[in-house]
Amino acid sequence: MKHNNIPLIEALLEYNKKNMLRFHTPGHKGGKGAEKTIKDIFGKNVFLYDLTEVDGLDDLHNPKAAIMKAQELLSEVYGSDRSFFLVNGATTGVEAMLMAAAGPGEEVVIDRNCHYSAINGLILNGATPVYMMPEIDKRTGLVLGPSRHTLIQTLKKHPGAKALFIVSPTYFGICYDLKSISDIVHEHNIPLIVDEAHGPHLGFHPDFAVSAMQAGADACCQSPHKILGSFTQSSWLHVKGNMIDLERLKKALQVLQSSSPSYLLMASLDSARFFVSSRGRREFDRIISMVRDARVRINNITGLFSPQIMIGDFTIAVPDYTKLTVNVRDSGLNGKRVAYILRNEYKIQPEFADRDNLLFIITCGDNPNKIEALIDALKSIARMNKTVESTNKADWVYPAPKVEIIPRDAFFAHKRRVELKKAAGLISAETVAPYPPGVPLLAPGERITPEIVELILQMEENGIQFHGPEDTRLETIKTVEESLQ
Numbered sequence: 001m002k003h004n005n006i007p008l009i010e011a012l013l014e015y016n017k018k019n020m021l022r023f024h025t026p027g028h029k030g031g032k033g034a035e036k037t038i039k040d041i042f043g044k045n046v047f048l049y050d051l052t053e054v055d056g057l058d059d060l061h062n063p064k065a066a067i068m069k070a071q072e073l074l075s076e077v078y079g080s081d082r083s084f085f086l087v088n089g090a091t092t093g094v095e096a097m098l099m100a101a102a103g104p105g106e107e108v109v110i111d112r113n114c115h116y117s118a119i120n121g122l123i124l125n126g127a128t129p130v131y132m133m134p135e136i137d138k139r140t141g142l143v144l145g146p147s148r149h150t151l152i153q154t155l156k157k158h159p160g161a162k163a164l165f166i167v168s169p170t171y172f173g174i175c176y177d178l179k180s181i182s183d184i185v186h187e188h189n190i191p192l193i194v195d196e197a198h199g200p201h202l203g204f205h206p207d208f209a210v211s212a213m214q215a216g217a218d219a220c221c222q223s224p225h226k227i228l229g230s231f232t233q234s235s236w237l238h239v240k241g242n243m244i245d246l247e248r249l250k251k252a253l254q255v256l257q258s259s260s261p262s263y264l265l266m267a268s269l270d271s272a273r274f275f276v277s278s279r280g281r282r283e284f285d286r287i288i289s290m291v292r293d294a295r296v297r298i299n300n301i302t303g304l305f306s307p308q309i310m311i312g313d314f315t316i317a318v319p320d321y322t323k324l325t326v327n328v329r330d331s332g333l334n335g336k337r338v339a340y341i342l343r344n345e346y347k348i349q350p351e352f353a354d355r356d357n358l359l360f361i362i363t364c365g366d367n368p369n370k371i372e373a374l375i376d377a378l379k380s381i382a383r384m385n386k387t388v389e390s391t392n393k394a395d396w397v398y399p400a401p402k403v404e405i406i407p408r409d410a411f412f413a414h415k416r417r418v419e420l421k422k423a424a425g426l427i428s429a430e431t432v433a434p435y436p437p438g439v440p441l442l443a444p445g446e447r448i449t450p451e452i453v454e455l456i457l458q459m460e461e462n463g464i465q466f467h468g469p470e471d472t473r474l475e476t477i478k479t480v481e482e483s484l485q
């Protein structure tokens with residue numbers, strides 16, 4: 001099949017050329033029924049091409065025409081056996097992969113550094129999580145993935161586990177040695193499932209880490225909307241080999257995805273695939289050279305540090321070139337304060353900031369002038385370091401999670417909000433993920449020990465912020481009513 005075809009774009013152009021009288025959804029009828037304000041902002045083409053499943057187009061849940069061709073091209077380009085478009089982000093992909101791999105009463109070995117969509121996947125599939133705690137890089141506080149020992153021991157202790165689920169690259173762009181992980185996991189005859197939301201570009205340049213598909217994973221999902229220029233929410237999923245039950249995966253995707261998938265999203269996926277297979281290599285050369293240069297220059301700014309290579313115990317973690325992490329631990333600056341100054345004084349918006357690290361996403365939409373502006377701003381801010389608060393470098397030792405009830409039961413249980421200081425001994429109904437490092441300290445269904453309460457209080461004193469709990473100040477926490485479960 002020709003990789004320079006973009007079947008979904010062609011199908012949309014074809015449909016519009018016919019100038020049909022539209023007696024079908026969407027109700028804006030090519031824009032005629034849409035509000036002027038939104039038309040003025042988005043332009044009329046958005047409405048003309050905002051179509052969903054009508055005769056002449058295709059059906060995402062049973063594709064036979066343009067979607068089928070586009071997914072086949074995607075699969076060829078990424079080296080999978082089957083690939084699927086997703087219209088609700090990699091979130092849907094993570095959930096569907098977990099629903100395909102395990103069910104109620106079964107165990108899944110899971111990276112503790114997972115995105116909350118993985119916990120949602122466990123709520124959906126009713127499986128029991130067996131978490132692997134990651135190593136943390138001492139200098140930056142960044143997560144390096146599970147150690148070899150942890151991976152091997154966890155698989156040994158849980159011989160009945162149905163799958164191993166891991167996140168690589170991490171949000172901060174740290175890539176794991178998936179080839180070695182895949183070899184170990186396959187010795188146990190279970191599938192390796194990778195949340196590769198941040199890696200749709202991997203495999204398209206020799207300086208990048210290998211992709212999950214190249215490393216031998218059985219399934220992975222990716223978010224091209226994060227890196228490759230497709231519309232927000234558009235993602236895809238790849239499967240290779242026969243360890244994943246394809247029919248169950250397709251059914252899960254049907255359960256999770258809309259019956260009116262947006263052709264704008266899917267056409268943008270088709271063109272992202274075209275981009276990566278036609279221009280990717282050239283554009284990635286450009287990104288690599290910009291980011292290599294930026295890392296060297298940032299490392300010359302006193303107190304700032306941008307990691308080039310990070311070695312974990314198990315993984316050789318090569319930072320991804322589309323993620324520029326700036327660590328401020330040695331500078332006396334607080335990362336959140338730096339982000340505030342960047343936004344308000346320099347009109348620079350980072351992707352993310354916590355106390356110790358700032359994260360900047362670099363894609364083919366960037367250029368050396370933008371990087372120059374960022375580095376100039378960082379230099380100026382680093383010079384102000386006496387005027388901002390100093391960060392405490394405490395490293396935290398996490399207690400092993402005590403899963404008392406599975407995430408699904410915690411989700412459906414009756415809940416009670418209690419003061420954090422009185423919560424020891426109860427079961428958490430919420431995820432509590434301190435940033436840094438971003439690894440959950442508690443997930444739904446886990447026992448809150450006195451040690452955990454103490455750790456949260458110490459972290460708060462050290463300016464750590466918490467993601468997950470409804471009460472973001474964590475004065476209170478939602479717990480499971482054990483008697484009413």
Ligand SMILES: Cc1ncc(COP(=O)(O)O)c(C=O)c1O
Nearest residue numbers: 088089090091115171195197223
């Ligand atoms: C590691 C990881 N996995 C999955 C997701 C979900 O991806 P999406 O936003 O495409 O649904 C995210 C989102 O940030 C993520 O960081």
